Amino acid sequence: MELHIWARSGGHCGRSEPYLAPPGVDLPDQMECARPELVQIWMPHLVKICFSVSTDLVEIWTRLTLLAGSDGDDDKESTATKEVQSSVSNEAVPSDVGLFGNITENLREVCISMGTDHFRILANDYPKTKREYSGVNRFLNPSAFTRVLPNGEVVSRDWLVYSPGKTCVFCFPCILFSSDRSIKLCTSGDNDWKNITQNLKSHETSTKHIDSVLTLAHRSAAAGRIDAELHKNMIEQHKYWKNVLTRCVAIIAFLLDSTPDITHTDQLTIIIRHVNITNYEPVERFLTFIPISSHTGQNLADTLLQYLPEQNIDFTHCRGQTYDNASNMSGKYIGMQQILKNKNSLVDYIPCAGHSLNLVGQSAMDCCVEAVSYFGFLQRLYTFFVVSTHRWGILLIHIEHKPHCLIPKHLSDTRWSARADATEAVFQGYRQFHSALEEIPADDSQNRDTQNQANALAEHMGTIEVSFMCELWNDILQRFNQCSKLLQSATIELTTAIGLLKSLAQFISDCRETFDI
Template sequence: MMFEFLSEFDPFIAEHIARYGSAGKGVTSYLSFTTCEQFIQLMADSVTKQIVKEAKAAKYYSISVDSTPDSSHTDQLAFILRYVKEDGLPVERFLRFIPNPGHKSEQLAEVVFTTLKSYDLDIANCRGQSYDNASNMSGHYRGLQARILERNPLAVYIPCSAHSLNLVGKHAAESCPEACSFFGLLQYLYIFFTASTHRWEILQEHLSSVPNTLAVKRLSDTRWSAREDACRSLNRNWTQVIEALTKIKENTTEAPGTCKEAEGLLNKIQRLETALMSGLWSTILDRFGAVSKKLQSIGIDVGIVGELYESLIQFVRETRDIFPTFEAAAMEKSVVKDNESKRKGVQARKGSATSSKTQAEVAQENFRINTFYVICDNLVAELMRRKTAYDSFFGKFKFITDLSKTEPSAISQHANNLCSPYSKDLEQECFVDECLHFRSYLINSSAEDTSVLAMSRMIRERGLQSIYLNRVKNYLRSRMGEERLNSLAVLAIESELTKSLDYDELINSFATQRVRRKPL
């Protein structure tokens, strides 16, 4: 069927099918299913051999693994290699999917060691490992990273930067009741409008009047970009969402329960606190989303990760100081102009510092201190804590990126310190001299030093969930075996290497395997 489809665009295949397609027994056509599978396997093996060859030429490499259930409910572990090519650019290569690896750290460690051994890659040359923050992966004592460190103390563990950023946002979203209520409202809005095609049509009718609108989005526990989309959608279509809910609420033909649901959502959206949360989280998540995309780019290194986290810390600190700006914007959008605590009649205690303040001022201060500041402070604290992991590692290599700006004595000290843990990889005297000579070259030639030690460029994890693991969620996955899955996955993911294959050599290999003439 596949060849028949291709024959519509390829005259050579069309002629071949016309001549041999129904020739009968005894005539070789090479159109059988097994022939196609053999070619796929040969191509995948060639791509894998090229990856292993490059990794061995680079000598040092890092690994990343992550797992997810596929459409047939089989747990699939994606195994990724990362190394630096001769041109100094880091590459990330997919090796294979491994079915049913288990979830215990000892099972995962055995899979890692066995896989590396099967490709003749020495675990002693592994210089980095990067996973998500699950305890079976990142545990300091019994996690996968700890078991690999037992075999190779130089295989330093660096948490996945994108996953860590997701956890930062998750903790902040759960840091106070108002934040939890806001994201619950976003999810409830999506459920309410998508539960009925009639409600969805009403919403779309109101959104169509505004250019570049966004439909309401559902939340996701793992993808914070989904929360960004949901928050941006509400913030941008604030008036249209309220109008749609009002129309449903006032529609006498709607079921009473539906009208009550619409009324409840309307009351929640029209709160001043909701408008404030919408503006704050739209601003924060928009910046977080841009940084998250940058963290998932292939060319990023650990040093840039630290800089991006630092930029977020400064951004959140600046955001913390502009509460009046968010409040003014919320006042313009919200029908209710008072905080809920004022409407409930919250009074300041007599004799306290706030007893002379008006009820509105007390309510405003209560929201600012117990919600706005809590969210911002939680974000800063989590970002700083997770940034420490990247700074502590990159600090060993940072001097190499600033050779022209560093004094010779400091360079010698840093170089000697770096040689201590990597004594088998670096010759101390030669390395120190090379750093000093290179500094002189940079100063004399006015060249911009963009060099980063290979190790800092090897250790980084892109979002495995979105790039590799989503491929096994396809319904076609349940219709093929594990061997075919791995072959097609390698060919598709490493398409650049697939296109560069020597197909004449593949045809010769195929002919050698299929030859039926036996020497006597």
């Protein structure tokens, strides 16, 4: 048996509208009669049809409601009509979520009105869920419907429902609202009882599950019905983690370094790192420069511990300290980090990742004679041009017509980004640099020493070894420099830093494999 959708013009607004009519029931000539009274007349036929064919009952009722209330007067809907809506909707949706079938908007509305408790089927045991793993029988355990919070409190998993028809468990909010149909808990169900605990933990902490639960709570509130337990658990979890983050705001970490200024006065730089309470993101704040006379770990620690109380900063709230790898800072016995840790055992020391990376790069270069020779050449090239305005002018003439061509850069032992810049400059303007060097020996205005230096540099730059090292080190140092800059970000996380270093190590390893030895 099927339903017919009829359209007839007229009515109050003179527009054509669709009307549902069961076979054998004539539509009235005047559409203005199609109001709650008409719905009451049609409803017995509709109920009979809906129980005899697989028709979406809720969708039929929605269309009838739109028809009956098209004049915008909801107050005219009769009490009998509301009772029919309630009884028909409840009859149409099975209590077993495994038998839902296609998820429609109308099904969501009915499920929201019923609440999660209507679909939860709890028992002391579930004998029909038996599964065999290597000769061992496993069943669904009632403990799967609860979980233990980090503070030891046991709470109910009100989102988890059991399907007797499929002998599986499902996530009720995800069934209704998740768009990811690859999740077993919202499609076919999960009956892997051996790994169910881990599966549920992974699911309930996923972003998609949390979004679905929040959507259900929001829709329930909009419909005038809150699923009390589910909503209560979400609120409690929200408060728990908010309190954790709020406590983290009082926790600080220290970043220290020392360096001489232009007056050759050595100064200790103090920076604190804390959590912003508004967005829960890490923030770094510079505090001060403090002149120091000694670089011993004890003196540096005493200087810091004396400064903090003056600024009303409680050292017991500190949970981290970060410096470079100098022995006076990182020493295991008398280094600054150990002295501070003796004062506060919770102050964990984390070496500066950027500085550690620089040390690795420096040590790797020192192990290769060819690399030492190449970077020595870059420094000589920079010095040759920069000490004379005349030579610098000749170089600028050669590179001014080359797009993105850089001037020579000075090398630095502590800042490996300078080595990356120096190598990139030569890589981008290799021909222009070489042409400028070749022009200078032919310039009679230059003295003999300058001509000889230019000629020697031009010959060395023309060798296959220099061109090869320039190509190789430019690739390595650009990747190296990108990693170093990311490690210096104020918002970088420890896990991200580890991933960056592993990626860089893999890149270097892949570079090795591209050459035959």
